Amino acid sequence: MATTLNDSQYDIRDITLALEGQKRIHWAALDMPVLRQIRDRFVKERPLEGVRISACLHVTTETANLMLTLKDGGADVVLCASNPLSTQDDVAAALVTEDIPVHAVKGEDNDRYYRHIVAAIQHKPHITMDDGADVVSTLHQEYGDLLPGVVGGTEETTTGVIRLRNMAGSGRLAYPVIAVNDARTKHFFDNRYGTGQSTLDGITRATNLLWAGSRVVVCGYGWCGRGVASRAQGMGSHVIVTEVDPITAIEAVMDGFEVMPLIEAAPIADVFITVTGNRDVVDRQHFAAMKNGAIMANSGHFDVEINVHALREMATHVTEVRPMVQECLMPDGRKLYLLAEGRLVNLAAAEGHPASVMDMSFANQALCATHLIKHQGTLTRQVHAVPTVIDEEIGRLKLQAMGVNIDTLTEAQIAYLASWESGT
């Protein structure tokens, strides 16, 4: 497996996995036609020539296709993992053979994880490309001297966008960041259909449980939660939703789900899935109330949603009984099962979102990177929306690639929508 990079430029599991990774990257590319078109244009136009990009993303086959696109656009890219358990080691290897430095090893500990973040930061990025805002946060807290060199950043997730808004709100954000997450072509699809499917997939692979007839608690009814609840219902589960927002809770009820406080759901549910973006959502009192055999999984960005620390403290014994399944023996003899150590189960126990949805998400990433470069110096140090023109262009290309035709407004209809005079 050849690479022009030397050993010190990357940190991965095993470069001999590259061939398997290449095959899978190619397979994913088949379902990423929008990114493909952007890549084809990038090859010709080189809009990112010489731009240093530090990407901190889940190292998956879809991310690999984004990296290759950025590289073909002229960028000088470094990639580090955005989660200790989400890396696909064969993909990491394959990217290294494409001469893209990767710092990511599945199952790395926290120290190594942060060494990888730092490696990406030391690339002195013009653009940061984050999934969860760990690079932007570390950069601001520890590498302030590099901030002036940064043109801008992009952020992939709801969680990251919340962190960034908090930074901007307190005047701490030092450069403009585009909230890729908030694009219609991103969160409507990636967060809903992507998370919905891949979360169930991760839990199925980890446990091979029967969804039909299971009682599944979904904590959080945001875009991700809706996706998960909808898919679990589609698999025949009886879904219970927990929420903290009253209006959202009414939506969940009217969508046909049961809604109750988690402490009431704890003793009756078989599976608990967190997608809240908040910490300690499943906590001591819930562990204490769960029934024997309960399964817990998180699909939110950080591993704080299930209080794993408390669970381990409460348990008298913790054993891995299947890959990604830890059995926690409670003092009263109950056995609770924690999947993927409370990290995002869809990436840790399965392959993450299907390429077809990541196609739109990463098309936004690629085009927002060029937007940042093009508008360098003109954007405020705030969290910015994805430009509508980019969002809509991606929608059009995707629909076309799907082979779906739709209606177009006539002149008379456009005029009607702009009018107010004529009524009943």
Add this chain to the structure above:
Amino acid sequence: MATTLNDSQYDIRDITLALEGQKRIHWAALDMPVLRQIRDRFVKERPLEGVRISACLHVTTETANLMLTLKDGGADVVLCASNPLSTQDDVAAALVTEDIPVHAVKGEDNDRYYRHIVAAIQHKPHITMDDGADVVSTLHQEYGDLLPGVVGGTEETTTGVIRLRNMAGSGRLAYPVIAVNDARTKHFFDNRYGTGQSTLDGITRATNLLWAGSRVVVCGYGWCGRGVASRAQGMGSHVIVTEVDPITAIEAVMDGFEVMPLIEAAPIADVFITVTGNRDVVDRQHFAAMKNGAIMANSGHFDVEINVHALREMATHVTEVRPMVQECLMPDGRKLYLLAEGRLVNLAAAEGHPASVMDMSFANQALCATHLIKHQGTLTRQVHAVPTVIDEEIGRLKLQAMGVNIDTLTEAQIAYLASWESGT
């Protein structure tokens, strides 16, 4: 049936229907607990004392409960129909016996419809309460002298809000209007679950068709369209969506629906339902392509979505074969069926939205009226959002009335959501 009003103060079908109307108004009240609480408070606080309100709404049992609430708040209310076919004559009669002037007769022609609008306007309103913006539009176009007396208005529907935004955009809006439609507690529920259910209900009552196995085209995948598509699927129909927005179209595809141009759906579908807010969505070319027996219904605000005029021109013969069902014999022998003359089928052929969703919508109306009075003179001549505090208060009250409890954020969780420093 007693009323203190004299004959010239109202125009309704038949006052002897009042008893039936009263019963049904009372029945609806059982499912409107939030409005009930507001009404109880209004009785004590009289926040609308002496305020003249001209309401142009569908004359249903739910609207009647809103009228009684406003009256109990001290308001001097007049009600006219917001659609020629949506009036429930027994409700109109019942309100008159409550001394509320009503101008509304089911099946009234356009002249009478506008005489009723004018009657409402001549009430010299401080507040206009619109459903489709016919009062605000007529007032601006023909009764400009009354504009200075208007404190503000509220608008119930998507269609009306679009008209008002166009007015405001062209600098023509003479007073502030609150877009009740856009409240979370309104459009998430009323437009989706309300329209979804009541549209199918109207079509079922008009036709008694079997939904299972029918091919149903839903034109428009906005909030109303989603509701209709979801309910039709829930009844076993094969649903085809038509759209003009690419991103919305992809959503429809990923929600499992077929998406295609209407002209392609025309020859294969059994039922066509319009919920677009636009005109001539179903037009000559579609009528020409439809199969024998096709059924058309509109659930959008105005009767312009199906080009009824063109349909009648093309037909060699039009007969009413069941109440609310017109058979249009086409020159080639095909028979097409138009429901409710292309007017909103859920109100013309059924009772409109269930009280339980209107509870939230009309709670918004009542509280926005008091907001307009309280903030008289301070609001710009724009379309305003429903104040968040009103929206959320309604959500809380509704959830409580539904007997549903939810979780609340801990201090630590609130702090976490406001932070950005801690990461993986």
Add this chain to the structure above:
Amino acid sequence: MATTLNDSQYDIRDITLALEGQKRIHWAALDMPVLRQIRDRFVKERPLEGVRISACLHVTTETANLMLTLKDGGADVVLCASNPLSTQDDVAAALVTEDIPVHAVKGEDNDRYYRHIVAAIQHKPHITMDDGADVVSTLHQEYGDLLPGVVGGTEETTTGVIRLRNMAGSGRLAYPVIAVNDARTKHFFDNRYGTGQSTLDGITRATNLLWAGSRVVVCGYGWCGRGVASRAQGMGSHVIVTEVDPITAIEAVMDGFEVMPLIEAAPIADVFITVTGNRDVVDRQHFAAMKNGAIMANSGHFDVEINVHALREMATHVTEVRPMVQECLMPDGRKLYLLAEGRLVNLAAAEGHPASVMDMSFANQALCATHLIKHQGTLTRQVHAVPTVIDEEIGRLKLQAMGVNIDTLTEAQIAYLASWESGT
């Protein structure tokens, strides 16, 4: 409204309703293409020439089309109601103007109901055509002298088939009866999609309740119960199933529904629907436990499923608050609502099953009548299945009429299905 019958030959509400009935019968005919083809053939072949048929069926537009078909086949038909509340008076009138004697008045009391049954029996039928087995039962118990003249019978419902099997089992059945209910083209469709849709329709018309978010208990998970549960879920309800059969209960759980004893569901549900075919399913202890505002409806054949007698005894006051809605004031102040007096709500409060499903059910009736005549004297005094050839022929014709094409087996495939030798 002309008829050759004299007054003593029929008993209906009002013959002047005939025109409205005719229109609606014609409308239903549009969705009954299979029966149409049979009728066309009957006109030519007259297979029932001179056969006296006593039909006891719900007097609906679909039944009317069956009566006209039998008449066109040469039969001498009399029709009486199979339920006191299911008669459509305009349809009864229309049939009389077609010279078919009808004995049926919506809302008739039990005495009149049985006078009507007796009128049908006194027609001295060659064939009885039952829906619930009231004619066959009365005939056996009170008119034994007429039994020798009966060639055979048909039975439309699950309930009736159970009664007949009990009769046959105890050696009491005096002539062969075909269980139309058990045909694949009948119970798969009529009982599931028909009852599912029409039951919700009846409840919606009676109450205009919001299904989304309601807790709906479906008592019984047979074919009818599955239909009701599926449709309620499709409308956004949270569905709870009660059952007495363990295996069926597991199915309900794995279909995603909650399953529990009715007494546990009583205090938490908003709506109770019975489709069990058994008596006193909802009884005193349940009424005592229900929450204020609970709604009860039955869609099973007889009005015994909800113990209406006990409910009225327990209530301190019963009032009709809307058509088909009785408010029962309980001693503790709770108000419980009984729809359609506990009779089948889909026929009492709505129009019954859509014509499209009744098309297949009644095609079975028509063809089974000819089968009985053709095989007169050769069938045992048992409950017989619908001949497969009839069942499949109806399936083929229906599919064709729906415009749906399917695959056909190749010779090689037919051979393969008949073999056993070749394996992996």
Add this chain to the structure above:
Amino acid sequence: MATTLNDSQYDIRDITLALEGQKRIHWAALDMPVLRQIRDRFVKERPLEGVRISACLHVTTETANLMLTLKDGGADVVLCASNPLSTQDDVAAALVTEDIPVHAVKGEDNDRYYRHIVAAIQHKPHITMDDGADVVSTLHQEYGDLLPGVVGGTEETTTGVIRLRNMAGSGRLAYPVIAVNDARTKHFFDNRYGTGQSTLDGITRATNLLWAGSRVVVCGYGWCGRGVASRAQGMGSHVIVTEVDPITAIEAVMDGFEVMPLIEAAPIADVFITVTGNRDVVDRQHFAAMKNGAIMANSGHFDVEINVHALREMATHVTEVRPMVQECLMPDGRKLYLLAEGRLVNLAAAEGHPASVMDMSFANQALCATHLIKHQGTLTRQVHAVPTVIDEEIGRLKLQAMGVNIDTLTEAQIAYLASWESGT
């Protein structure tokens, strides 16, 4: 890894995999409470003492639990694979360390597969336990001398039951076989929820495709097909069903699916799944018509449903592009993807059915084995139904284990169901 067996007694991949297999078998046992109770009883009662059983089943964790149960019941068990691709090598190893001879290697060729069948036959079984009838078929065709020693057999699948009925029908079946497949506690659950979930799981693992918005063709709408169609719809796919039976086809239409001949679906679908039990369902003309990128998978018992032989002939090149995914390059440049070589994708690419459904299926197997022994010599050489008492007992135990309570009939209700006299 210790075993008392010698090398010649088994043929597996690698005995060092045993530990992993043991863990997974233990994990599956947690979701098999009914089998657990049977096993506990078997330990005490030893109902199969000395009975030689030749089992030909998919070598999965659930099967392992059945084998251990039989062994604990006193049986002398040998297990061979019922499909060349369904073996879990770690499970095979684990069983060998439990001293159960296993003949099964994932990916074995046809010769080795049949050597394994023969090894099982040479065990001289008193009971054959088949999944697809390969043992019973080979035994009858090639080892007729052993037939007199066989007490009886059981059969797990629809396909096997069809083969056996054909054998019995032609007078060739030499001993009684119980059709475990036809038990209510088997085919209602295993074939529907099991196959539904595991088929999608297999395809997801093989491809990571996005189900939402995909067009999925399900060939065959039997119990398995219903499960697959329902789950695909639940994941957001647009499902097209193909059928050969008209009545079943109408059901599919009324369940909301599109139904059409496969040749019409071929050019528009993304995924094709066969569950028909027939051969060459997807054949040359379909391959020729499919669009580029089409994916094909089989979930029927044998690999004959997709004409793999023809596909390979038509392709100019076949490459494995991901594990279990073969890319077939067609002469016109289209690429078609065949999963798991056309063998049952749920077992080849995923873990097969969840333990929770297999619990009931294999409880039937265990109890039917004891039934065969108990009634030795009294059963005819036919295909027999699972005794109702066994079926219902399993249902009761399962429901109990699920923690679900249900209602029970009162005396009055039992009497009512047995009566016929009282009517309306």
